[in-house]
Amino acid sequence: MALIITDDTLSKAQLSADELLLDIACYLYDKKRLSMGRARHLAGMDQISFQKALAKRDIYIHYTDDDLHKDLKNLGIDL
Numbered sequence: 001m002a003l004i005i006t007d008d009t010l011s012k013a014q015l016s017a018d019e020l021l022l023d024i025a026c027y028l029y030d031k032k033r034l035s036m037g038r039a040r041h042l043a044g045m046d047q048i049s050f051q052k053a054l055a056k057r058d059i060y061i062h063y064t065d066d067d068l069h070k071d072l073k074n075l076g077i078d079l
Helices: 007-012 017-030 036-043 047-056 065-074
Strands: none
Touching: 017 036, 017 047, 036 047
16 A cells, blocks of 8 residues: 655645654554564664654653563573
């Protein structure tokens, strides 16, 4: 499926196509509709650049207790 947004609409919103795509990707990540990887891919960005874009929008990285326990286990730290 393709979504067509006219140049006129982008102009009136004072956005470039890339800015709108980044806004959409950030929104979908924030709402937990896309993973970090899929959202950054949609935005056409590398991991660090996308994380910086999230930070500018005050969107926090989703990191759960399970993620922490997996990371600690991978580091060989038992609690």
